[in-house]
Structure formats: structure tokens, C-alpha cells
Amino acid sequence: MDVTIKITDREGTLHEVQAPTDMNMNIMELVRAYELAPEGTIGVCGGMAMCASCQCYVLNDVALPEMGDDEEAMLSEAFFVRSNSRLGCQIHITEELDGLEIELAPEY
């Protein structure tokens, strides 16, 4: 089944998109699939929690997978980090994510 996720891009435009839960996708890949950020500005490391180009801010209270050591370490070196920052590549799309609202962090 698909879930609905609201994504505010770096220009401030809100997009409501349908995300498949059966393709082993993550939020970074979802943003790329819908072309909500220019190629080369997101998912630079391919999704290994090594570049923070997919940093996003979680705007509502949806149960997300816990942060792993890699993600925590990367965010500790990233810029524009807030208390609600996550790396999109570390959030896999599951049914629990339905209704999630996120905003993409500025490009750096």
C-alpha cells in the first residue's frame, strides 16, 4: 500500500506525495523520485548517512525509526541542525509513516 507524506521543498513549496511501502525506499529516495530537489543536491553519498545532504526537519508527531549511531554522528557534524533534524536516507518508508510532514533543510 501507499502512504501519504507531505514534503516542503527548499523553496517553501508544499508537496503531498504518495510513497510506496513495498519498494524498500527511504525519504531521501522519495524526494529524488518526485524530483523535489535538484539532482546532485540530495543523496550525494547515495544513502549511507555520510553527507547530510538529505537532512530534513520532522514537523509532526509520527513514530519514526530510532536514530542510529551513524545518523547521530553525521548530524553532529552537519549544518543548520535543529532538534527535529533527521537524515531522510535513514527513514525507511513504512505504513507507520502515513501522514508524516517534513521540510527539507537548506542545501549546503
Added chain:
Amino acid sequence: MIETDILIIGAGPTGLFTVFEAGLLKLKCHIIDALPQPGGQLAELYPKKPIFDIPGYPSVLAGDLVTNLMEQIKQFQPGFTLNEKAETIEKQEDGTFIVTTDKGTAHHCKAVAIAGGLGSFEPRKPLIEDIEFYEDKGVEYFVKDPELFRDKRIVIAGGGDSALDWSIFLANVASEVTLIHRRNEFRGALDSVEKVQELKHAGKIRLITPAEVTGLNGAEHLESIDIDENGAHRNIKTDYFIPLFGLSPKLGAIANWGLEIEKNAIKVDNSLDYQTNIEGIYAIGDVNTYPGKLKLILCGFHEATLMCQSVYNKLNPGKKYVLKYTTVSGVDGFDGTRKEAEKAVVKSID
């Protein structure tokens, strides 16, 4: 002036494999890369990560793939201009090119293959006011020459391998080494973390965590930095500040070469030979785009192979050539080596 047939920009897997395919066609290659070592992202970002989609390798570490590619191309004696970025390109009247780097190294070639991946890796600069003013006046983003820091006071910021490794190395060079990181945990090889711990106890590295550098001071040259240590302000006297927050790729000067760019990538003719809108300049691997493009190493290898055939045909118009199989023809290196399959033994049975 460095002379070569194909000048490859980018020493990632696609760039390296180009040397092999060109070599089979007796074309000589030279590679420019912004990083000090070949391998591109594989060496810089994820040398210890396994790759599972290289044909014939159920699993190969990125670093090992680079080592193997270097071994595979050794016989074709590629030249390297490392630690330099391709800056300008001038097309000559005879159709050849002169490509010059940011350090002034000039390369004369018959064709250019841009295999630049996502671009050249540039340091991610921390968001500190006036940091540009202090660049080359106390702020360094790379440790190019450790001697610069001999008997100086230095502050390193960052929590990854480079911050740890350089803190360890410079502990025996600089008069004072301070390592600052936003949290108490470091993401680096375990033995590096332990070594820093040891040097801290020995009084050779001062560790300040969790803390962040918030300001830089000094009239002509950096004299001190401001830090926020758990909410408290501190000022530390230092001669150098080395922020090591990783590298991010930028297309850089190549974006101004008059090439058609789409989605941060270079448009090429994928129906033929991956040539760009400028004759003689090709783009292969992750740096190019065309309908259906996939950024995969294996696609880069394929693109490199077709591109080399195209260069050969352009440089040798009318010269008949058919594709040869290495299994049949063997491989003749430019270094005089020859690799070939053993001949079958033909004997009669009585």
C-alpha cells in the same frame, strides 16, 4: 606540457577503467583529480563499504575495487595529476585541447573524457562569520603540508576520521593541539579514537567536547577563536584553525566550459558515444545525463568503453578496426608486458 591521447578528468572507477579500454586501442591516458589519491568517492567516502552490483563480484569493498582497477590499468601506464582541479579548456585549431589546472599544470590532448562523478570534492566550510577573511591566514581546510604547523598552536574541529587522524599526526608536530567536537562521541576507526584518548591522557592533545567554534579573531592573521562549550563562552589562543567537516562535491569550473548542463549533469549523446555538445569532449559515468540514465558504476564502465571506440575512430579515420576479445588477442601493455591465454594443447590419442 603533459601530452596524452585521452585526458580523463576524474579518477573514480569510470575514469580508471577508461585507461584500460583506451589501452586496448593503443590510446594513452592521463588523469586529473582534485583529490590526492585515485578512487574518487569510493576511496574518499566509503572505502570500507561493500558493493554488490559489480558484475562477477558477489561483493567487493569499494577500496578493493579501486586497488583492482589500478592493478588492471597499470600496464597502460596512465599519468596522474592529483590534488589539482581542471580549471580551463582551450580548443586548438587542429581540434586538440589544452586543459589547465588550478595550479597551472597544462595538458595537451586529442580528446577529453569528463568522468567527474558528482564533481570535485570541496571542503564543507563551517558557518562562522568572517571565515573567508581568515582563509590562508590561519584557517586551513586541508592539511597539505604538515610542516606549516610545526611548533604552532592549532585547533582542529570535527568528529570523523580526518579530525582524529590529523590530531594524532600533528600532536608530534605542532606545539599545541586542541580537538573540538560538538559531542563526546567520535565517528572514526576504533584505534584512532583510542589513540586520541591516549594522547589526551599524555597531555599531548587537549580535547574540548561538546563544544563548537563560534568566532574567529585577529587583525591580520588568526590569533584566537571563540568557542561555546556547553553554553559557556571561552576564548582560546591559536595560530591555526583546521575545520574538518567532510567534503562535498561541486561541478566547479567545468560548469563554465560551454557544455550543455541539465540537472547538475552534462548532457551527452547516448545513442552513439557519450559525446557532449562540444566535439571531442565526452562525459561518462555519474557526471552525465541522458534519457534513462542510471548512476551506476557498471553503466560508467559501459559508457567508457563506447567512448574509447569513438575516440579511436575519430583519431584514425579510415583505419579499419574490429573489436577484439582479450581472451583471444591477449593484452599488450605499454610497459612491454603481454598477457594472454595459454595455448590449447593439441595431441593425438593413440
